[in-house]
Amino acid sequence: MKTQPIELWLSLAVSPFLLSYLALRSLNHWLIELGQESEELFRGDRLPLLNIPDQLPVNSDQIIQEKSPFAP
Structure with a gap:
C-alpha cells in the first residue's frame, strides 16, 4: 500500500x-x-531598616526591669 502524501507530511510535521x-x-x-x-x-x-540606638540610656537597667513582666 502506498503512503499518501498528506500522511507523510503529517508524520514529518508532528x-x-x-x-x-x-x-x-x-x-x-x-x-x-x-x-x-x-x-x-x-x-x-x-525589609525596613530598624532604628537601633548605639548606646543604651544611663538608667537602662532600671528601665528594663520596670518594663519586664517577668522581673522579680
Whole structure:
C-alpha cells in the first residue's frame, strides 16, 4: 500500500511540534525556578531598616526591669 502524501507530511510535521512543546515546557519550568530563586535572593532588600540606638540610656537597667513582666 502506498503512503499518501498528506500522511507523510503529517508524520514529518508532528516531531517538530512535539520537540518544541517539550522545549517550551522545560523553559517554563526553568523560568519559574529562576523567579523563585530571585525572590529568595532579594527578599532581604525589602525589609525596613530598624532604628537601633548605639548606646543604651544611663538608667537602662532600671528601665528594663520596670518594663519586664517577668522581673522579680
